[in-house]
Amino acid sequence: MSHGRRSYPFDLIEGKWQRLWEARQSFRAFNPGDDVPADHPFARRHGLNGKVSADRLPPKYYILDMFPYPSGAGLHVGHPEGFTATDILARYRRACGFNVLHPMGWDAFGLPAEQYAVKTGQHPRVTTEANISTFTRQIRSLGFSYDWTRELSTTDVGYLKWTQWIFLKLYHSWFNPVTQRAEPVDTIPFPKDCTTEAARRQHVEGLRLAYVSEAPVNWCPELGTVLANEEVVDGKSEVGGFPVVRRPMRQWMLRITAYAERLLTDLDAIQWSDSLKEMQRNWIGRSEGAEVEFVVAGSSEKVRVFTTRPDTLFGATYLVLSPEHRLVSRLTTDEAQKAVADYQAFAAAKSDLERAELAREKTGVFTGAMAINPVNQQKIPIWIADYVLASYGSGAIMAVPAHDTRDFEFAQKFHLPVVQVVQPAEKDLNWQGYTGPGTAVNSGFLDGAATAKAKELMTAWLENNGHGRRMVNYKLRDWLFSRQRYWGEPFPIIWRQTPDGVRCHEALPESSLPVLPPNLTDYKPTASGEPPLARAEEWVRQPDGSVRETNTMPQWAGSCWYYLRYLDAANHARFTGEEAERYWMGGKSPGVDLYIGGAEHAVLHLLYARFWHKALYDLGYVSCSEPFQKLVNQGLILGEDGQKMSKSRGNVVNPDEVLAEYGADAFRLYEMFMGPLEMVKPWNTKGVEGVYRFLGRVWRLFVDEASETAFQQAETLAPAGDKGGLLALVRLNNSIRDVPPAPAQSKVLHACIKKVTEDLEALRFNTAISALMVFTNESMTWDIKPVSIMRDFLVLLQPFAPHLAEELWEKLPAPTAAHSMDLPYTPWPVYDPALLVESEVEIPVQVNGKLRAVIRVPVGIPPQQLQDLAMAHPGLQPFIQGKSVKKIIILPGKLVNVVVA
RNA sequence: GCCGGUGUGGCGAAAUGGCAGACGCACAGGACUUAAAAUCCUGGGACCUUAAAAAGUCGUGUGGGUUCGAGUCCCACCACCGGCACCA
Structure with missing residues (x-):
């Protein structure tokens, strides 16, 4: 420990609770029709047992993080900012009685793994899996309450199958301008002169939501692939900054322009930030x-x-x-x-x-x-x-x-x-x-x-x-949907010659899904510039003489619908379960209730996902027309020098190091305490120490000092390994007693409940934490600390610092049935306004708007008396004597302002 | 150029139009200690007076305005950040 003594044994506490949550499946979310074990804390809280129907489940709350690309560099401190915010809210909603869906997964197709494969011959799946396991370890070490049973990766065979399936749905659909929605292509009307098979075919190809185009595309020679308009920034590739040239190529396109009007007008109905909506509006243009x-x-x-x-x-x-x-x-x-x-x-x-x-x-x-x-x-x-x-x-x-x-x-x-x-x-x-x-x-x-x-x-x-x-x-263009890459979803498409010699594409049947990429030893494009998949000649050539499409889908494909897969991630028969979809996406609060992620996805992922969702909605596969009801962008975290974090600047903060030194609870707390979620803000390690000290104060508020010393000695002597059991040696501070709280104590607690609750509803995490600090500073001065007060405080602390809260909760005696719940499912306390009423208030007295005195008066004093008291105040006399009083403004209980000429 | 956001102590920040700076960091002084660390207590916007204080003046990017009263509302600027940019 380089920064002085450890304030509290977070290392033992955090491991212990992470293991317990895992063993108890504490954060598993239940779907309608699921078997809910009677001893699961969710079942106990809501009185459930066995198979439950949707109407017996409590109201749902779907809170989603933008799933990360598992890069080789591991997690950076920007990821946990959004993840912590959603986790705090997930835990809060759970305590409020919602059935919370809070999943995590991996957007794992991507260029770095492929480029590494090109260099080393290593299959990208190997690199990807290694990176996923690093990310999993790091994210788990932060104690987030994800339902890991729903974990998914876009590269899973069971996932990409359904990505291909959705592509087929788009392929087989068109946008009917009369009904303004997607419909199967067999509803396409043909003009009178469209008589030949070839003409009819061409007519349909001109309307499909997925179609082939020969138009000039953005070709990036360095990356060996085409890029979507959105991926080109100032004429360079967004990834890597390589030159991009215009070049005509045969490419798959998705007809997102058909949805331009709906993508635009539906923005009015969703709760996104103005700037984000504006960016989408500008992009649609x-x-x-x-x-x-x-x-x-x-x-x-x-x-x-x-x-x-x-x-x-x-x-x-x-x-x-x-x-x-x-x-x-x-x-x-x-x-x-x-x-x-x-x-x-x-x-x-x-x-x-x-x-x-x-x-x-x-x-x-x-x-x-x-x-x-x-x-x-x-x-x-x-x-x-x-x-x-x-x-x-x-x-x-x-x-x-x-x-x-x-x-x-x-x-x-x-x-x-x-x-x-x-x-x-x-x-x-x-x-x-x-x-x-x-x-x-x-x-x-x-x-x-x-x-x-x-x-x-x-x-x-x-x-x-x-x-x-x-x-x-x-301004919106159709979405260029194919890439000349290996590490992506292959298209479920083949090409064949018609009898009259025309080369035509044809969809594979659903029964042939998933179409898996062939194994290769060389992941480079071919010498003639064909995609890497063309190297697998046997894979490409079909027995009937047709050939496979060798392009793959872009990384954005997988992220267009992952939030739907989470609803029923293990479903083998369908992209997501019908009943699960209706429960989580339909009803009174449709769609994802809160989605948090970086602003860099403003026009890529968020526009593409809305487009797919609307098409799926039109075709009857989902229950609502907008996927993300409320969306918040977390602000960028800068380095300690106030500059953007980057390897070259050497100002990157590694979460693993912060965690080792201060623990997950301090890390979570600091990420939220830095400032408003949406603001850009610089990292400051001293600030981590500050919240870490706060957690130490909370610890000492609860524990007996002598027993802690005994614990520390035992810990030093114990052999290496799991020392979590030694925490039982730490006993409760004997100033915590089962006594009725004094009114002043209740008031401090209820002020804290009010502030934390209101701040969480408004996503003001930084001020919620300061309210917890105020409570701690106050209660430290109490000789006797009533158990009931300290319990409620731990319920408030739990979303922010779950490990510490659980450890202390375990030590407190449980006087009532409600308090025998597992902490994450213990009902959120409700504040009593009556307890916050003061008997006396301080009233500022102003002359011409300037503060000249402060008087203490009983609450509810009649205005005339308040005025008399104010006017008689000696501090006021120099400012009113010899002047004519023109007006006196009295706000009962608030303020007196004397206006003089 | 257009669109959006942000400007408050040494720093991160807080303030339904009503006591600017809660909470935290850093700093200073004190207690505990042989000493240090940790912990606890106290104090910190600037200026002007003063032995010290009290009192006073100024103060939320700049300049105006509305109001009894403006960090907050309105107008015009400036700076920084993000997005878009020959989109007809």
Whole structure:
């Protein structure tokens, strides 16, 4: 012990209770239909025995952590922050009488294990299992009340089978725009001209929720795989920071865009932080506007553009297509051929990173073609420029340089006309580049209309004259769902040639699940760039001549539904049990009641999981449409230097070391005492010592000093090994007596109950802990400590420091039946407001809002008497004498404020 | 540039519009001890007076405003953190 003497024998206490909880299965959560053993503390608390139906179980409370990726580095202090918060609340809800579901598992597919496999030839499953066992040991050592019988890993064969099963559900479904929900593909209506088998097939492929696309993707050569848009940050891979290039490849996509509107509107109904909801809203990026068709002069081609400002159509002085736009080659005149081709090559050569960095200077070339503005028949030039993105809207814009910053820059550079069509409200404001609302000018039938009205008028005109329509666009892209990796779920898909030579994909039947990855010795992609699975030629080739899909699913697949698997983790027949699903996810408080995790998953995991959940809901597999009712992000924990923890800075705090020195209870307590859960806050080892000292004070509050000395001597002499039994030598302090509490003592306790209860309901762990400290500081001064008071205190302490609380609880005599419960199931105390009433209060007396005196008065003193007492106070006289009193504000029981001239 | 969040002692922080700084850390003084550690007690926003105190003045990023009264509400800024960013 480098920091002085051990305050209390946490090392023996913590091991002892962790073993007891495990042996007693204390935190096992029971499903409807489960056999509840009569001697289980949950059964005793709720009077249950044997098979229980859902209606006999107490109300459920589902509290979930974002399950970790078990990395080789082990747990860091950021993980237990959220885990401790959920554990405290799980224990609190359990004491309040809920049936609490609090599970833990592993998001174990992932790149590090695969990269290690590439380097060493070691199967990723081996590394993954080793890491999981490290994480398990570390998490268990913190004394969390997880139901470990529900532990799962996304890499389990019994788990990935159902991930593949859900993929098949998506594959076999489409989003019906009429009903606004997913339905089986056999409900897809076919247009009249869709007569051939090939045409019908193509029609269905265009609608499936899981489909194959040939579009350009984010290819990361360093990682040897494609990445989703969400995984690319500033043109580099989010993992590793490697360059990413655009490259056309055949890829599996999930049609998340079909759910854009529901993903957006349903945010209103869930309790997430504003910032998180905003991030999702921004990512979905809904914008309303119109699609406008421009006829190309001297051609039958039409260019469709999307605009949010149809009111400015009269000011559209040119069109811009993205360099990749499919019409470019058809529009370009002979004279412009070379310039256009050169520019396309120039734009294609730019990586996303360069596009982002070189973004400011506008570039582009004229195609030689002209379009006709439908509203005034003017001929306007068609340009291509890479400031127009192929992937948004129709990949083409109408440029209104007078009222769009980008168009204005471009027009200036290339000397294109700028025509004002909006007049700002402030007359002298420069209209050039003015993007705000105003009044339409130079706009024919729109003139004089305010922007909002002008938008409506123009949209109606476009629709009535066949030149366009109202349209909503989203930034959200479909989810690129395949990866060129080994360590992921294989797709339950095969490819075969149709008689007419077309290569078609086909779903494997459910009976063929799980599709397991073949064993390999080399985990690299093939020389030709095919995924590693292509190396297993026998696995790929099917007896009937078809071949397996060799891509695998991304890491996000497994985390999209793990919270559903926890409900019934051992179910072999179904992805989760129907009755269990209804009990835990349905009813009056649907979904996960509280979900805590890091903000880094704001747009990846949380958006993907909501999407899958909604699809499963539409198909009738789950009972609610939003999976996570309330969600809280824990704030980042910084190093002692106030910087982000990182190996290179050398400021990483290892939980194992903190645990060895101060114990799990102190560690848990400190993680919560640092500050509000959601705030970013720096680690401070001295702070751990502070809460550790607090736990030592609690220990000494309860135990007899002489017996502790005897215990310490026995411990020193005892042979190494399990010394937990020696704790019995520590006896209760004889100041703890079975006597009725004095009113002042009850008051201290009940103030503590009130504060801790209210703070837990509001997730204010730091102030709840300070309330426990206040109680301890007070009760230390008592000569006689009533047992009933000390018991209730331990019930309050239990969620925070469960090991210490259990050890002390065991030493206290149990006077009533309620108190003979196991501590985790002992009912949470309820405070009595009557006990908190004071007989006298201190009233601040102010003059003109400044504190000048404090008077002690009986509670309930009539206002007039309060005023008289205040006015007579000598401290006040210098400030009121010789001045006229204009007003006296009296808040009975609160304050007096004298207003003088 | 846009969106969201945060600015309070030496530090982490706390405060339904009503006594700013609870609780903890660090620090200082004291008790216990041969001594140290541990523990317990006491004291700490700044300034100005003073032998000491009392009293007083100022003080929650900056500048305004509302109010009898503002850390808290409103307006305009500044700084830092997070997200998005040529999304038409």
